[in-house]
Amino acid sequence: MSDTVRQKAAEATTAVEEVTAVVLPEPQAEVVSMQDADEPVSAEIRKRMDEIDMGNTNSIVAFGSGAQAELQEISQAMLADVRNKDVGPAGDSLRNIVTTIRGFSVSELDVRRDRSWWEKLLGKAAPFAKFTAQYEEVQGQIDRITDDLLGHEHTLLKDIKSLDLLYDKTLNFYDELALYIAAGEEKLAELDSSEIPAKEAEVQAAPEEHQVMKAQELRDLRAARDDLERRVHDLKLTRQVTMQSLPSIRLVQENDKSLVTKINSTLVNTVPLWETQLAQAVTIQRSAEAAAAVRDANDLTNELLTSNAANLRESNKMIRQEMERGVFDIEAVKQANADLIGTIQESLQIADEGKAKRAAAEEDLKKMEAELRDTLAAAKARKDGIGDNSGTAVPN
Structure with a gap:
């Protein structure tokens, strides 16, 4: 691992600790009615009740939709950020670095092995030269993958922070829905207990020529009341779905946190350990090669000593024999005389x-x-x- 990558990995450790230390709040399970709420919450419920205009159908249809606007902006920004990413999954990089290390097999190396005629024909390097070249190639691959992992780590850290914001906004939306549901239910209760009975009394008390108009107003009021009831029911369903999305966000976030922690541990601990082991492997092979060279030198020295001693004995024997001979051998003189x-x-x-x-x-x-x-x-x-x-x- 290069010094730059090592420094970046150390700097990222602080960011990893910060994001993993964040504790997300839990959502409230029940909707608090206006009667049971404290004064600030009761005022917020009354404020949302004022948004309902029973004479305006659009106000009923749009009731509670404003709370989702900011949440939609956050979600769309995250989706745009995901679409703009041009990186693969961080898990692929982790698998790649494991594959790279596994492809580096020290057991296949034998510095004493002579190259076969086929390897010589193809111009393949000697075992140790091939081993060193493979080590350098693996080192380069580790540097590239670790740099890629740093990019994934920074991206995941950004995603975790975005998920924190999304969780907070979703939780706010969840709580806001509770206020709208409480306001809607309070409005329905108000309609059922006072406004609709008052309108019915107006119909009964109206002159005959105005009863038709009053009856139509009563039907419109009841229809608006039913629309509001359906809208409150939709808000309850939306709140339930929102509550289900909260643990989903937390699950994705926890997975990202786990992956960030694993990447950071790989960069800070595992990769240096791998590099240390690879460096030891190279040093061990170099030591083995040096030991083999020393052994060959010692063997050659012993061979020279024994061969020189044998040559000296043979040479001394020949010299002494020649020194002890006459100018002419008697056998040669006899043979020459017989031949003559x-x-x-x-x-x-x-x-x-x-x-x-x-x-x-x-x-x-x-x-x-x-x-x-x-x-x-x-x-x-x-x-x-x-x-x-x-x-x-x-x-x-």
Whole structure:
């Protein structure tokens, strides 16, 4: 979490404590009649009774509607604010941050594992490099989500305050309805006990030619009285619905307060704890990698010591053996002497064989020379005419 987000979360803690400490008043269950009310309430009931004009139907229809005007303004302002919101539910952000943390799996990391040929082919980073990159990515996601959560928290705080105002106005409307209902019932009782009987007496006392008009006035008065009774009944129903909306407002508000508290706890306590654990995970992996490097260095040192000792022994053995040898090995001299004797013997044998072959060749040459001489003598005799057939004869 960045320092800015941490500071904002700490500042929001005070606002969360303020909104959660607000205690909403409870509504009154019963409507107090004018006779049972104290003087200020009785005066308010009488004031609302004066709004009724039995000769004006609109005053009866609109009786009690003015109390709802301010409540409607508050409700419409809240609805407009809800429509103008461009943020998702705060619960989604909480789920996102949990998903982000769960996606960071330290158990999958093995700094000693070599990359497979497939990972090398795809150019994937080594395990620890991938782990560090994933940590940085998770850290960035946490910063973005926490900043988003701060926005949700401020929005919910604003909603809670608006709900406080809406609850107060609804409660005022609920109490105002009680005054209008008491005023209406008091007016109905007044009509039934005095005005309608007085009008009936006027009809009875009126001359015959005016009785029709007086009777019509009596019917209009009774019709207006019935309209007022129906209006008072509607006000009672409205008050009942308003009373049901009060706990609904409180329920929504309590849910918002719980969510604000959870968000604030997540920002102030949980997220720093997560970041601490992630930082520890990175430090642990770095320590493991350093320990592995130290172990490899120690192993290499031991290997060098043992291999150098073995090489020194072998080299010393070879050097000492060569130092103790003569310039020529006796075995080499014996072998060379034997080879020399064998060479001389072979040379003498070859020379003898050559001499014998030359002697045999001389005998063959003498023989061939004699044969050639005889042949030439025979050819000369044919030329002298001695022996005509001698040219065809085979020499002896």
